[in-house]
Amino acid sequence: MADKNNAPLIELNNIYKIYYMGDEEVRANDGISLTIHKGEFVAIVGKSGSGKSTLMNIIGALDVPTEGEYFLGGQNVGEMSDNQLAEIRNNMIGFIFQQYNLLPKLTILENVELPLLYSKMEKWDRRERAMESLDRVGIKEKWKNYPNQLSGGQQQRVSIARALAGNPSLILADEPTGALDSRTGREVLDFLRKLNDEGNTIVIITHDNSIALEAKRVVRIHDGKINFDGDVKDYARII
Amino acid sequence: MLESFKMALRSIWGNKMRSFLTMLGIIIGVASVIILVSIVNGYMSYTVDSFSSMGVNQITVNFMSLPSRTIDVDEFYEFYEENTDLFAQMTPNVSVSATVKHGSDTMDRTSVGGYGEEYIDIKGYEVEYGRNLLYSDMVSRQKVALIGAYVASELYGSSENAVGEEIKLNGENFTIVGVVERQTEDLSDFEDGCTDDFVWIPYSRAAKMSRNATISNYTFTSYDIDDTDACTAALEDFLYEKMKSDDFYTVTAMSSLMDSLNEMIGMMSVMLGGIAGISLLVAGVGVMNIMLVSVTERTREIGIRKALGAKKRVIMEQFVIEAAMTSTIGGLIGIVIGGMASTGIGKLMGIDAPPTAMAVLVSFSVSVGIGLIFGYMPASRAANLNPIDALRSE
Numbered sequence: 001m002a003d004k005n006n007a008p009l010i011e012l013n014n015i016y017k018i019y020y021m022g023d024e025e026v027r028a029n030d031g032i033s034l035t036i037h038k039g040e041f042v043a044i045v046g047k048s049g050s051g052k053s054t055l056m057n058i059i060g061a062l063d064v065p066t067e068g069e070y071f072l073g074g075q076n077v078g079e080m081s082d083n084q085l086a087e088i089r090n091n092m093i094g095f096i097f098q099q100y101n102l103l104p105k106l107t108i109l110e111n112v113e114l115p116l117l118y119s120k121m122e123k124w125d126r127r128e129r130a131m132e133s134l135d136r137v138g139i140k141e142k143w144k145n146y147p148n149q150l151s152g153g154q155q156q157r158v159s160i161a162r163a164l165a166g167n168p169s170l171i172l173a174d175e176p177t178g179a180l181d182s183r184t185g186r187e188v189l190d191f192l193r194k195l196n197d198e199g200n201t202i203v204i205i206t207h208d209n210s211i212a213l214e215a216k217r218v219v220r221i222h223d224g225k226i227n228f229d230g231d232v233k234d235y236a237r238i239i
Numbered sequence: 240m241l242e243s244f245k246m247a248l249r250s251i252w253g254n255k256m257r258s259f260l261t262m263l264g265i266i267i268g269v270a271s272v273i274i275l276v277s278i279v280n281g282y283m284s285y286t287v288d289s290f291s292s293m294g295v296n297q298i299t300v301n302f303m304s305l306p307s308r309t310i311d312v313d314e315f316y317e318f319y320e321e322n323t324d325l326f327a328q329m330t331p332n333v334s335v336s337a338t339v340k341h342g343s344d345t346m347d348r349t350s351v352g353g354y355g356e357e358y359i360d361i362k363g364y365e366v367e368y369g370r371n372l373l374y375s376d377m378v379s380r381q382k383v384a385l386i387g388a389y390v391a392s393e394l395y396g397s398s399e400n401a402v403g404e405e406i407k408l409n410g411e412n413f414t415i416v417g418v419v420e421r422q423t424e425d426l427s428d429f430e431d432g433c434t435d436d437f438v439w440i441p442y443s444r445a446a447k448m449s450r451n452a453t454i455s456n457y458t459f460t461s462y463d464i465d466d467t468d469a470c471t472a473a474l475e476d477f478l479y480e481k482m483k484s485d486d487f488y489t490v491t492a493m494s495s496l497m498d499s500l501n502e503m504i505g506m507m508s509v510m511l512g513g514i515a516g517i518s519l520l521v522a523g524v525g526v527m528n529i530m531l532v533s534v535t536e537r538t539r540e541i542g543i544r545k546a547l548g549a550k551k552r553v554i555m556e557q558f559v560i561e562a563a564m565t566s567t568i569g570g571l572i573g574i575v576i577g578g579m580a581s582t583g584i585g586k587l588m589g590i591d592a593p594p595t596a597m598a599v600l601v602s603f604s605v606s607v608g609i610g611l612i613f614g615y616m617p618a619s620r621a622a623n624l625n626p627i628d629a630l631r632s633e
Contacts, residue, residue: 062546062626083550090548101543101630105253117242118548162547 010036015068028054030224041196043215051224056205061088094163098175100155102147109143115166133165153184173204247561261529262569264522269573269602272515277581279508281592290497297493302455330355332456333445340407341394348432353445369402369417380443384413388421389435467494523609530617542629555622562614570606
């Protein structure tokens with residue numbers, strides 16, 4: 001990675017995302033500025049409709065802002081073509097989705113290999129990296145199984161393994177515990193914290209304050225604007 | 240690339256029923272193209288064969304009416320002798336309407352004709368007993384006859400017994416000098432008017448019998464079918480020089496008759512091929528339809544793949560390869576079925592109709608092409624899906 005130690009990993013400058021629903025203008029993101037450094041553990045929290053999902057799409061390079069600048073690791077993502085965005089997602093971002101989003105017709109190993117396949121890694125390298133990644137989340141022995149043969153918690157671990165496989169600069173988790181019971185949800189959160197302790201940058205998107213409290217820094221979105229950005233202890237005090 | 244092929248195979252295998260139904264269109268289309276083309280081809284070579292057994296290298300000269308200016312037999316023979324490099328055989332033809340009798344036995348439908356000594360070679364027959372008509376028979380207008388096996392067996396009991404016997408044509412006695420070997424294979428075809436029911440006499444004698452000194456019909460043969468054009472031209476030059484007008488004769492080459500027949504069959508084959516081609520087109524639309532359904536069904540999958548970094552080209556490739564593979568597999572099955580069916584149908588029709596390499600090659604590449612072309616639209620739709628919308632779909 002080219003980023004220097006004190007240069008921010010993520011830098012959002014006055015981001016606007018505006019949709020039109022019929023004649024009505026919807027400002028999903030209404031001037032958001034946000035800086036996240038390498039090694040941070042940030043929770044972006046907000047009610048549904050607050051614009052947090054739109055923000056996640058922009059941070060995740062799935063979408064580009066209507067206005068404003070977005071730098072990820074020093075690169076201007078806001079001006080990239082579809083293919084360049086795909087490359088950024090592939091190289092720099094590990095996604096963890098609420099619904100795991102594993103491909104049901106591929107084995108666990110193949111699912112984890114998928115991002116590596118798209119970065120054109122050689123077959124044996126790919127296999128080795130994917131197995132390592134599965135080992136890290138502790139379900140190496142299930143590599144031959146298909147997703148529907150695994151429990152929800154196991155599937156989410158596979159999706160974490162998939163996110164880790166490409167050794168991304170940023171792990172972006174969208175409601176990672178939303179589909180899990182509280183005990184397995186707990187496990188996933190502990191695991192994310194462990195990853196952060198190992199130096200990974202993690203951003204969680206959630207509507208749930210109790211989950212936001214697991215992070216080290218909280219950013220609250222309301223009506224497309226940031227109305228809180230600070231340490232988790234300060235956030236705990238105001239809710 | 241290799242991964243895309245594997246993925247495509249897996250997806251085809253994963254939806255067996257649907258894949259099979261998609262392929263069915265291609266299978267029927269390809270099989271019908273192969274069957275039609277092979278049958279038409281087989282039929283074409285069958286007609287060529289039957290034409291060549293009739294003498295595909297024959298050229299016939301026919302005088303319309305008999306004008307004052309005529310060409311006599313000797314002039315024709317002279318011309319023939321001068322052009323032996325072009326012509327293999329020639330004979331005058333004189334048809335005689337004669338009653339054929341031996342004692343009290345009469346033959347009703349026997350064809351009687353006067354020919355030269357080379358006629359038997361033109362027909363491709365062999366003398367079984369006795370001898371052929373000779374040049375000397377022509378010169379001296381001998382009352383001799385060469386007869387077919389049917390006449391021999393009807394009038395004399397067998398071919399062997401006929402040689403040396405007398406036969407009455409319009410009351411004149413002819414001596415049978417030879418019997419031609421039997422030509423009909425089936426006993427049921429060995430009847431009145433069959434190919435073995437004939438009497439040949441020297442043309443000079445026949446001309447005398449018909450009370451017409453000039454002979455109005457000649458048959459020439461060329462050494463090779465390819466020479467017939469040159470032969471026809473030489474004959475026309477010769478005739479025009481003698482007659483000073485081309486109104487009084489026609490020169491007809493069998494090969495040109497065959498050419499026009501083949502042209503007709505060829506046109507039929509293009510037409511039938513076109514109809515079969517339409518069914519291939521319909522099959523292609525079927526492939527497109529299924530691929531569109533498949534894209535819609537797999538929107539979420541496409542979204543996941545894109546989120547994980549799949550570029551447009553990769554998604555495109557995946558769907559195009561899947562479509563091409565479906566139609567290729569269909570095409571291969573179609574070729575196998577078409578090949579077997581055309582051989583089978585050919586047997587039923589009594590012709591030899593193996594699938595031609597050309598038909599196989601063309602229908603194979605067409606089926607691959609259909610997959611590529613009709614897979615393109617759904618694939619580009621998949622490739623251009625917005626990952627966010629795709630991820631959101633259920």
